[in-house]
Amino acid sequence: MKPFSYYNPVRVLFGDKQKYIANILKADRHSEILLVYGKNSIKKSGLYDEICKILKDADIKFIEHGGVSSNPTLSHTREGVQKAKNVTAILAIGGGSVIDESKAIAAAAASECDVWEFYDGKKPTDALDLYVILTISATGSEMNSGTVLTNEETKEKLSFNSALVYPKVSIINPAITLTLPKEYLVYSAVDIITHVLEVYFTAEDHPKIQNRFCENIVKSVIQTTNKLLKNPNNINARGEFALCATWALNSLTSLGVGEYSFPNHMIEHSLSALYNVPHGAGLAVVLPAWLKYSYVNNKNSQFDRFAKKIFSKNSAKGGIYAFKKWLQKIGAPITLKELGIANEDIEKIAKNIDSVSHRWGLKQKYPYESIKEILKLAK
Amino acid sequence: MKPFSYYNPVRVLFGDKQKYIANILKADRHSEILLVYGKNSIKKSGLYDEICKILKDADIKFIEHGGVSSNPTLSHTREGVQKAKNVTAILAIGGGSVIDESKAIAAAAASECDVWEFYDGKKPTDALDLYVILTISATGSEMNSGTVLTNEETKEKLSFNSALVYPKVSIINPAITLTLPKEYLVYSAVDIITHVLEVYFTAEDHPKIQNRFCENIVKSVIQTTNKLLKNPNNINARGEFALCATWALNSLTSLGVGEYSFPNHMIEHSLSALYNVPHGAGLAVVLPAWLKYSYVNNKNSQFDRFAKKIFSKNSAKGGIYAFKKWLQKIGAPITLKELGIANEDIEKIAKNIDSVSHRWGLKQKYPYESIKEILKLAK
Numbered sequence: 139m140k141p142f143s144y145y146n147p148v149r150v151l152f153g154d155k156q157k158y159i160a161n162i163l164k165a166d167r168h169s170e171i172l173l174v175y176g177k178n179s180i181k182k183s184g185l186y187d188e189i190c191k192i193l194k195d196a197d198i199k200f201i202e203h204g205g206v207s208s209n210p211t212l213s214h215t216r217e218g219v220q221k222a223k224n225v226t227a228i229l230a231i232g233g234g235s236v237i238d239e240s241k242a243i244a245a246a247a248a249s250e251c252d253v254w255e256f257y258d259g260k261k262p263t264d265a266l267d268l269y270v271i272l273t274i275s276a277t278g279s280e281m282n283s284g285t286v287l288t289n290e291e292t293k294e295k296l297s298f299n300s301a302l303v304y305p306k307v308s309i310i311n312p313a314i315t316l317t318l319p320k321e322y323l324v325y326s327a328v329d330i331i332t333h334v335l336e337v338y339f340t341a342e343d344h345p346k347i348q349n350r351f352c353e354n355i356v357k358s359v360i361q362t363t364n365k366l367l368k369n370p371n372n373i374n375a376r377g378e379f380a381l382c383a384t385w386a387l388n389s390l391t392s393l394g395v396g397e398y399s400f401p402n403h404m405i406e407h408s409l410s411a412l413y414n415v416p417h418g419a420g421l422a423v424v425l426p427a428w429l430k431y432s433y434v435n436n437k438n439s440q441f442d443r444f445a446k447k448i449f450s451k452n453s454a455k456g457g458i459y460a461f462k463k464w465l466q467k468i469g470a471p472i473t474l475k476e477l478g479i480a481n482e483d484i485e486k487i488a489k490n491i492d493s494v495s496h497r498w499g500l501k502q503k504y505p506y507e508s509i510k511e512i513l514k515l516a517k
Numbered sequence: 518m519k520p521f522s523y524y525n526p527v528r529v530l531f532g533d534k535q536k537y538i539a540n541i542l543k544a545d546r547h548s549e550i551l552l553v554y555g556k557n558s559i560k561k562s563g564l565y566d567e568i569c570k571i572l573k574d575a576d577i578k579f580i581e582h583g584g585v586s587s588n589p590t591l592s593h594t595r596e597g598v599q600k601a602k603n604v605t606a607i608l609a610i611g612g613g614s615v616i617d618e619s620k621a622i623a624a625a626a627a628s629e630c631d632v633w634e635f636y637d638g639k640k641p642t643d644a645l646d647l648y649v650i651l652t653i654s655a656t657g658s659e660m661n662s663g664t665v666l667t668n669e670e671t672k673e674k675l676s677f678n679s680a681l682v683y684p685k686v687s688i689i690n691p692a693i694t695l696t697l698p699k700e701y702l703v704y705s706a707v708d709i710i711t712h713v714l715e716v717y718f719t720a721e722d723h724p725k726i727q728n729r730f731c732e733n734i735v736k737s738v739i740q741t742t743n744k745l746l747k748n749p750n751n752i753n754a755r756g757e758f759a760l761c762a763t764w765a766l767n768s769l770t771s772l773g774v775g776e777y778s779f780p781n782h783m784i785e786h787s788l789s790a791l792y793n794v795p796h797g798a799g800l801a802v803v804l805p806a807w808l809k810y811s812y813v814n815n816k817n818s819q820f821d822r823f824a825k826k827i828f829s830k831n832s833a834k835g836g837i838y839a840f841k842k843w844l845q846k847i848g849a850p851i852t853l854k855e856l857g858i859a860n861e862d863i864e865k866i867a868k869n870i871d872s873v874s875h876r877w878g879l880k881q882k883y884p885y886e887s888i889k890e891i892l893k894l895a896k
């Protein structure tokens with residue numbers, strides 16, 4: 139067990155709780171807010187109308203900032219910051235992209251600097267209060283202090299963490315996710331599993347309680363994804379899936395494990411920045427390749443354990459193969475080709491990754507040649 | 518999955534962090550505090566001297582309130598409230614008893630009413646800031662908002678919960694627990710396991726992710742207790758044991774399980790109130806009896822699952838028996854007799870429980886005759 143600090147003040151309201159959003163905002167004395175959302179899904183589902191009515195009935199004024207894209211962009215975020223200068227809070231209705239852009243706006247609207255400076259290392263000193271109504275369980279952003287943004291000009295996809303951007307309240311209503319298209323369920327499953335496995339495989343120490351905690355989440359994601367692909371209306375499975383997403387990246391998996399890093403996310407962020415592929419789709423391609431590369435290069439017992447505990451296989455290789463097969467079965471892409479990325483682009487991608495890799499604070503270094511090797515395994 | 522609300526703002530500093538206590542207090546602008554602790558153990562271990570020096574070096578004034586007993590009492594708490602009238606914060610150095618009494622003082626010192634009124638149903642409206650240096654991992658009080666107190670006059674042992682009494686910071690240094698006497702390790706193990714099993718067996722719903730989460734903690738407690746009885750200096754086992762204690766009662770085990778209740782604690786609190794037995798010792802006697810009674814009266818699949826997952830047994834009865842055997846093996850008492858309580862007292866105990874049972878909000882009712890039946894199983 140390694141030392142750790144843990145602090146997570148997010149209030150999670152799980153279930154049919156979005157009707158309370160006006161009361162929550164009023165209790166915190168907010169009467170003018172920025173409403174941040176994505177493209178059309180919340181308008182189609184009726185959630186947009188529901189929330190607008192609740193806010194209007196409660197005399198809470200709101201400025202709209204819709205159109206957040208699935209890899210949120212710097213230019214769109216900057217527009218949001220301008221709109222947020224006279225509000226006291228932000229209500230994000232969406233998944234990880236909407237929440238991440240909202241966190242960036244929350245920090246930048248309370249400061250004088252440009253929002254990208256935070257992704258470039260500057261520490262926020264204040265932030266607007268942030269409230270979340272979650273529509274896709276995947277990134278865990280609803281209960282953490284991280285945010286990821288893409289700078290379209292420089293093709294950089296970077297992140298920052300600050301306790302100031304923890305949501306004050308996150309409403310997680312699994313019923314809202316019932317209308318989610320199948321491919322997003324699959325991408326979300328891969329994202330959640332990757333969050334857990336990055337820590338599971340790269341950590342310095344592996345206390346048994348944490349190994350089992352991680353395996354529990356991975357098993358639950360696999361089981362609930364299988365159930366939901368058969369019956370998308372299984373509300374219990376939606377609920378359990380949602381809890382997995384939140385637990386996978388709210389710091390619980392990493393308590394006491396020491397240093398760890400996110401190499402798969404580093405590699406995938408370049409795929410998203412260069413080709414705008416969905417984050418979970420990119421991860422489905424990167425993760426099996428990274429597992430193979432890592433097992434060959436530093437055989438540690440975690441790979442055998444993973445194989446045994448998750449897929450009842452007696453060898454690390456068997457486990458990785460079973461995982462890849464499962465990804466295929468649920469309809470996830472597992473090659474660059476399936477993402478529409480040509481093998482000839484591998485050098486270009488590796489260069490992009492190499493240019494930002496120093497910002498990821500990775501314990502194990504990934505030189506250009508290693509990155510190329512991993513990408514080749516994803517051909 | 519049932520709806521839930523979760524909010525836990527405690528900052529946990531895990532590891533050798535007590536040296537930062539003055540900085541932490543100063544950052545929150547506290548210059549005069551109440552120092553609450555138990556009997557002699559922190560003086561013997563040197564922790565008392567260490568913390569006093571740190572506080573003095575930082576010019577933080579402190580009033581001392583030592584002598585908290587292992588079942589903290591109302592009269593001693595009232596003395597603490599008087600001492601706390603001119604301080605802005607409380608530093609609790611101890612285990613659950615010291616923290617619980619400190620929570621009570623924190624709430625009462627910031628109000629005009631008598632402290633027992635909170636245990637009688639009144640809601641606190643304010644509280645002093647509370648900081649914790651944990652010396653025994655058992656009750657989970659370091660990361661929850663509950664407190665239990667014994668009224669020696671009325672022989673009532675009652676509790677209250679308030680978000681106002683969450684510790685602001687809890688320092689958990691497993692190295693501090695290395696000097697803990699063997700019997701306290703055993704009592705702590707039983708307390709932690711009981712916290713988990715109360716939820717595991719009494720909850721309305723049993724999402725698989727929560728079943729596995731609970732089983733993970735129970736397994737870890739059993740494994741680390743076995744290790745520590747062989748080698749008390751196993752610092753990794755101490756660390757994992759400490760994380761178990763904190764996770765067992767910081768609300769994580771109950772997310773999404775719906776209503777649940779604490780019948781074993783209800784029964785044990787009367788044993789402690791009447792005979793001043795250590796809480797964990799009382800639980801070791803009550804829990805196997807309650808398990809047997811409950812399995813016979815409402816055979817649900819959780820009992821079979823428990824037997825299989827924790828003790829690799831194929832029947833609920835086999836599981837309960839194996840658990841009882843394990844309790845014996847680690848040296849826990851498993852009969853009232855071993856606690857020095859005569860069988861003739863069963864009626865008196867049952868009456869005491871019956872008189873407070875309405876305050877426990879139990880989903881399943883425990884009439885006087887049922888309580889007697891459970892106690893008879895503990896003969």
